Amino acid sequence: MDVDDGDAGLELVHLLRRITGRMDLMGSEFAAANGLHPTDLRALIHLLDARREGYAATPGWLSGKLALNSASVTALVDRLVRAGYVRRTRDNRDRRRVLLGVQEEAVRLGWAFFGGVITDMVAAMREFDGAELAVARRFLERMYDVVRADKPTDPTVRLLPLDEATTERLLTVAVHEARPIDVMPPVPDGEVWTPAAENAFREFHRAHFEGARGTLMYAVEAGGSLTGMIRMARLSPDEAETGMWLGRSARGKGIGTAALKALVTEAAAAGVRLIVADTTTGNAAALGALRTCGATLTNHGDDVRAELPIS
Numbered sequence: 038m039d040v041d042d043g044d045a046g047l048e049l050v051h052l053l054r055r056i057t058g059r060m061d062l063m064g065s066e067f068a069a070a071n072g073l074h075p076t077d078l079r080a081l082i083h084l085l086d087a088r089r090e091g092y093a094a095t096p097g098w099l100s101g102k103l104a105l106n107s108a109s110v111t112a113l114v115d116r117l118v119r120a121g122y123v124r125r126t127r128d129n130r131d132r133r134r135v136l137l138g139v140q141e142e143a144v145r146l147g148w149a150f151f152g153g154v155i156t157d158m159v160a161a162m163r164e165f166d167g168a169e170l171a172v173a174r175r176f177l178e179r180m181y182d183v184v185r186a187d188k189p190t191d192p193t194v195r196l197l198p199l200d201e202a203t204t205e206r207l208l209t210v211a212v213h214e215a216r217p218i219d220v221m222p223p224v225p226d227g228e229v230w231t232p233a234a235e236n237a238f239r240e241f242h243r244a245h246f247e248g249a250r251g252t253l254m255y256a257v258e259a260g261g262s263l264t265g266m267i268r269m270a271r272l273s274p275d276e277a278e279t280g281m282w283l284g285r286s287a288r289g290k291g292i293g294t295a296a297l298k299a300l301v302t303e304a305a306a307a308g309v310r311l312i313v314a315d316t317t318t319g320n321a322a323a324l325g326a327l328r329t330c331g332a333t334l335t336n337h338g339d340d341v342r343a344e345l346p347i348s
């Protein structure tokens with residue numbers, strides 16, 4: 038597609054560049070004043086975001102965010118640990134996994150850098166009403182999706198039928214990267230993980246091993262790691278229903294779309310002619326994945342029914 042000088046979008050691109058340029062400059066000045074390398078500051082910002090959004094940050098995840106190789110990330114994390122901003126811990130559930138956490142000092146530093154500008158930006162946003170802010174949010178998310186560095190063009194995904202061992206690995210992902218309510222039928226206090234919720238997760242998945250009760254459940258593996266689950270529930274010999282979830286750090290990288298494509302291949306091999314799914318108008322990622330895989334979407338108020346014929 039060509040872009041010409043009169044394109045209205047081009048002006049917005051220039052404005053976005055001015056904002057990011059200005060914030061980059063502020064970041065560099067702040068990093069220099071605090072004896073940090075600019076990349077160290079970027080790493081701290083990603084780690085603070087991970088803490089706020091509640092997902093487990095690992096060195097591998099950070100190297101994806103910064104587009105650095107693992108040796109450079111090790112050196113960078115060493116620097117941040119020495120400076121007292123970051124700590125390494127072992128994951129209690131998977132002892133091979135190292136988790137990165139920010140120290141209170143980094144939170145203080147982050148606020149010293151961003152506090153003033155965040156306060157001013159939030160105050161300026163009060164000039165807009167809810168609907169306007171919703172459009173701004175959709176616009177910015179779409180622009181971020183275009184520029185994000187860690188978006189693989191076509192991630193390789195494998196669907197692994199669930200068994201005891203895979204369910205246990207999947208539970209580790211769920212506990213770190215999702216809420217109980219996102220990954221299984223509601224349990225009491227579905228916002229937080231408790232031993233009872235973990236057992237309910239095991240029981241729920243066990244009940245569908247090997248397609249029992251007409252539902253096949255698969256762990257979604259991408260880049261060698263488990264990232265979430267996708268299911269195929271048989272409604273009739275010709276028709277199946279699907280649904281899926283991914284851990285927070287795996288979302289928005291094309292994995293959901295790739296998993297759905299892989300499920301369509303499995304379904305076709307099993308003689309299914311139509312896949313259906315239910316979602317909502319606000320779930321842009323689910324709608325995008327379904328649309329890309331060829332589904333027809335029909336709105337019923339806030340609910341959306343997707344129908345994906347298999348030829």
Ligand SMILES: CC(C)(COP(=O)(O)OP(=O)(O)OC[C@H]1O[C@@H](n2cnc3c(N)ncnc32)[C@H](O)[C@@H]1OP(=O)(O)O)[C@@H](O)C(=O)NCCC(=O)NCCS
Nearest residue numbers: 282283288289290291292293294316321322323325326329
């Ligand atoms: C829904 C879900 C499985 C989709 O998987 P995903 O890997 O995040 O999605 P993808 O990266 O494959 O993106 C699919 C499409 O949505 C778009 N998209 C992804 N994240 C988006 C976001 N936050 N906002 C807007 N669009 C988004 C992508 O650009 C892509 O569109 P395109 O095909 O036009 O490029 C995943 O986001 C998830 O687990 N969400 C939480 C649980 C959930 O909502 N499950 C579905 C219940 S119906």
